[in-house]
Amino acid sequence: MGVWGKVPGRRLGPKQARAWGGLAAVLALAVAGCATVTPTRVQGDHPLVVAPDAPGAVRVYFLRPEPERAMGYADNTLRVALEGRPLLTLNKGEYTLAYLHPRRNLRLTLRNLAARGPDWEPVPMERRFRLDLEPGRTYVVLLTPVNAEFRGVYFQARVLAPERAGPHLRGLRAVGAARREPLPASL
Numbered sequence: 001m002g003v004w005g006k007v008p009g010r011r012l013g014p015k016q017a018r019a020w021g022g023l024a025a026v027l028a029l030a031v032a033g034c035a036t037v038t039p040t041r042v043q044g045d046h047p048l049v050v051a052p053d054a055p056g057a058v059r060v061y062f063l064r065p066e067p068e069r070a071m072g073y074a075d076n077t078l079r080v081a082l083e084g085r086p087l088l089t090l091n092k093g094e095y096t097l098a099y100l101h102p103r104r105n106l107r108l109t110l111r112n113l114a115a116r117g118p119d120w121e122p123v124p125m126e127r128r129f130r131l132d133l134e135p136g137r138t139y140v141v142l143l144t145p146v147n148a149e150f151r152g153v154y155f156q157a158r159v160l161a162p163e164r165a166g167p168h169l170r171g172l173r174a175v176g177a178a179r180r181e182p183l184p185a186s187l
Helices: 012-034
Strands: 058-064 077-082 084-089 095-099 103-116 123-133 136-146 153-160
Touching: 058 084, 058 153, 084 095, 123 136, 123 153
Parallel strands: 058 136
Antiparallel strands: 058 095, 077 084, 077 103, 103 123, 136 153
16 A cells, blocks of 8 residues: 555545545635735724825825736735835736825835845835825825835835826726726826
8 A cells, every 4th residue: 555545546535535625625714714815995093094085085096017028926915104104005917096184295105015135025015105285185195016126026106197197097997086086098
């Protein structure tokens, strides 16, 4: 008799096949559970988030296009903070809308994981940007990955005029408030 009670050259019986199939299904679900992605979501309890009809509310669309190729850890959820507090999570290939208080000189922080160095160990990456929001205006913030080779992948933020966002919207899925008020592909 061979390894695991099996005679070499013989097929598994129906009971053994079901048992192995069940084990494989449980393992597949366990692995899938480890690779879950946080959904794209705006944190409604952030102090700068306001209702859409609030006086002077600023509409800010955050866009995260699909990368040209797989980028490892950087393909996971991107975390966006404003003034040091979590504002939203954003997945690749999606865009969302946040209604914010108008403010000048806001600190926008982008956080992601990246593989760095010769051992490809996961390390947190963080970049900060300044953002000025004037009352009643609409802004588009494009979040794109930058591959810094052995230093890892980080994200950069670039503010676009809404009329210039069209080419960046191709293939993006509107999520959250952006589903109710999608950004037009051409203005």
